[in-house]
Amino acid sequence: MSPVDITAAALEHLESMSTLHPDLSEQYQHLVGLYQRKLWHQLTMGTLEFVSTPSSTLRTTAEGTNSYLALFDKVILPVDKKLNQLTLARIASAVSFSLLDDPPYKDGVAARAILENLLEKRDRLGPSATLHAQSRLGLLGLTVLARGGEALTTESSIAALEGTKGSIDANRSVLAELADTESEAAVVHSAFYETAMTYRKAVGPPEAYYREAIQYVAYTSLSDLSQEERRSLATDLSLAALTGEGVFNFGEVVTAPALKCLEGTDLYFLVELLAAGARGDVLGFQRVADAHAANIQLQPSLVSRAEAVKEKITLLALVNMIFERPSLERTLSFEDIADRVVVPMDQVEWVIMRALSLKLIKGTMDQVEQTVDVTWVMPRVLDNKQMSELATRFGEWAVKVSKAKDYMLDHTGALLNQ
Numbered sequence: 511m512s513p514v515d516i517t518a519a520a521l522e523h524l525e526s527m528s529t530l531h532p533d534l535s536e537q538y539q540h541l542v543g544l545y546q547r548k549l550w551h552q553l554t555m556g557t558l559e560f561v562s563t564p565s566s567t568l569r570t571t572a573e574g575t576n577s578y579l580a581l582f583d584k585v586i587l588p589v590d591k592k593l594n595q596l597t598l599a600r601i602a603s604a605v606s607f608s609l610l611d612d613p614p615y616k617d618g619v620a621a622r623a624i625l626e627n628l629l630e631k632r633d634r635l636g637p638s639a640t641l642h643a644q645s646r647l648g649l650l651g652l653t654v655l656a657r658g659g660e661a662l663t664t665e666s667s668i669a670a671l672e673g674t675k676g677s678i679d680a681n682r683s684v685l686a687e688l689a690d691t692e693s694e695a696a697v698v699h700s701a702f703y704e705t706a707m708t709y710r711k712a713v714g715p716p717e718a719y720y721r722e723a724i725q726y727v728a729y730t731s732l733s734d735l736s737q738e739e740r741r742s743l744a745t746d747l748s749l750a751a752l753t754g755e756g757v758f759n760f761g762e763v764v765t766a767p768a769l770k771c772l773e774g775t776d777l778y779f780l781v782e783l784l785a786a787g788a789r790g791d792v793l794g795f796q797r798v799a800d801a802h803a804a805n806i807q808l809q810p811s812l813v814s815r816a817e818a819v820k821e822k823i824t825l826l827a828l829v830n831m832i833f834e835r836p837s838l839e840r841t842l843s844f845e846d847i848a849d850r851v852v853v854p855m856d857q858v859e860w861v862i863m864r865a866l867s868l869k870l871i872k873g874t875m876d877q878v879e880q881t882v883d884v885t886w887v888m889p890r891v892l893d894n895k896q897m898s899e900l901a902t903r904f905g906e907w908a909v910k911v912s913k914a915k916d917y918m919l920d921h922t923g924a925l926l927n928q
Contacts, residue, residue, distance in 0.1 A: 516588040520545055523584040527577065531569050541585070550589065554597040557586060561604040568608055576612050578605045582624070590631075595639040596694055602628045603646040603701075610653060618654035622647065638698050641684055645701040648674045652708045662712060671713060678706050699729040711746060716811065717754030723747045727768050740771040748772075748780035752787070753815040758826060758870060758888065760788035779805055787823050790830025792852040795823050825865050827851040832871060832887045840873075844880040 511519070521542060528538035537560055544553040560567055561578050569577040582605045590598055606621040625647040632640045651670055660667050685702050688695050703726035710719035723746065732740055751763045763769065764784050772778045779802035786795035799806060806812050812819065831850045832840055844858040851861060862882050865871045872886035 511588070517545070520585045520588060523580065526572065527569075527581075530572055531577075534567060534569070537567065545585070550592045551594060554586075554593045554601065557581065558597055558601050558604070561601055561608070564604075564608050564611070568611075576605075576609055578608045579620075579624075581605075591634070595635045596642060596697065599628065599635065599639040599643040599646075600697065602643065606646070606650060607653075610650075610657070616657075618650060621650055621654075625650065637684060638688060638694070641681055641688070642698050642701045644677055644681060645698075645705045648677050649701075649705040649708055652705070652712060656712070671709070674705070674709050678702075678709060696729045700726060703729060715755065716750040717757050719746065720750035720754045720757050723750060724762060724766075727766055732767060732771075737771065740768060741775070741777075744768045744770075744772050745777055745780065748777075748784055749809060749811050751784060752780070752819055752822075753811045755818070756868070758822065758829070758868075760784050760826065764788050776805055787826050790823075790827035790850075792823055792827045792850075821864070824851050824853060824861060825868070825870060828861060828865055829870050829887055832884050840884040842882050842884065844882075847882070 524538050524542045524545065528535045528542070531538075541553065541556055541560070544556055561581070564578070567577075571577055571580045582601065586593070586598070586601060602624050606624040609621040609624075610616060610618060625643050628635070629640065629643050629647070635643065651674055655662075655667060655670055662668070662671065681702060685699065688698060703722050707719060707722040707726050710722050723743065727743070727747070735743070747763060747766070747768065751757050751760060764781070769781050769784075772781055779798055782798045782802075783795060786798055828847060828851050831842070831847065835842070844855060847858050847861065848855050851858075853861060858880075859875070859877065862875050866873070866875075870888050871884050873882055873884035875882045
């Protein structure tokens with residue numbers, strides 16, 4: 511088709527959709543104006559905004575087909591070389607996912623074809639747009655798999671999951687080369703980590719899900735998620751933090767804005783458990799657990815890993831006990847440790863050895879004197895109270911340094927004359 515014919519076909523489609531759906535006439539006429547003036551950047555952003563709200567803008571054409579697909583095929587693709595390629599990939603992704611809710615396309619074949627066809631132009635797309643499209647293609651496959659209800663142990667499911675994992679592993683190095691300062695880099699990171707997070711939610715383990723999810727939260731605006739998506743993410747992230755092996759930085763989760771959506775729900779106890787764990791409050795953790803015993807029983811991961819969670823809280827209590835001590839007063843007696851972490855005296859040595867083996871702390875243990883001398887404790891995200899305590903300690907340290915300086919100035923002459 512000639513450029514004139516392409517323009518005429520695009521404008522004709524937009525005008526016909528404006529007439530067919532009067533309630534969307536303003537949006538379609540806006541796109542008409544942008545297309546006529548050849549404002550390609552504004553056209554891509556306007557189209558992306560339009561296809562990002564399927565609940566209000568997704569309709570059918572006069573032929574009964576998906577309106578997003580028609581918009582993509584007749585308006586966007588003919589001028590795709592003139593558009594921002596990352597935004598083009600985002601539009602393609604929105605269109606492909608809209609097809610999953612359209613009865614004729616629920617098998618995902620047509621939805622996959624949109625992204626697969628786009629990826630055939632990867633040389634033009636560039637690394638960011640290609641990575642975004644590949645990530646969304648992986649997420650599309652996982653979504654189709656989950657909606658189909660097919661067991662993950664079937665041959666086709668295993669093949670699909672292995673393909674997704676291969677793509678994630680291959681793209682991780684590509685993602686690392688994208689500078690965070692690059693325009694819209696957060697969009698690419700978000701797409702990658704959403705796919706990786708969804709894959710790990712399907713196959714586990716929880717600690718792997720946690721690592722991907724915490725990155726997803728860092729790069730994603732919560733306003734882009736529905737209330738249901740936020741609640742699901744907050745629940746899964748909380749459970750992964752509590753049950754994941756090697757996950758001890760609870761402060762990182764407790765301070766995440768995503769968890770606020772659990773306030774006022776019957777799942778808020780998860781946030782309370784995490785907060786108690788972050789403080790190293792064994793008794794507080796147990797009180798929350800006892801008060802919400804029935805709700806806990808509804809969470810299979812908490813039930814099956816109850817002993818591991820208990821051990822984690824015990825170790826966090828030791829870590830917090832050490833952190834609360836000044837750096838020059840970190841020789842702890844077994845008796846003090848037993849009181850703080852709420853374990854019998856004969857188990858204190860095991861708790862210390864476990865913390866040392868997991869590299870939560872560094873130091874030496876004197877079994878004869880029944881003390882442990884701690885030289886290092888793992889860094890963590892602190893809450894406001896802990897930050898205030900740390901600031902107080904810095905203030906005390908500054909006073910000591912100032913006194914030492916004054917002493918040196920006052921006695922320098924005497925020291926040199928000796």
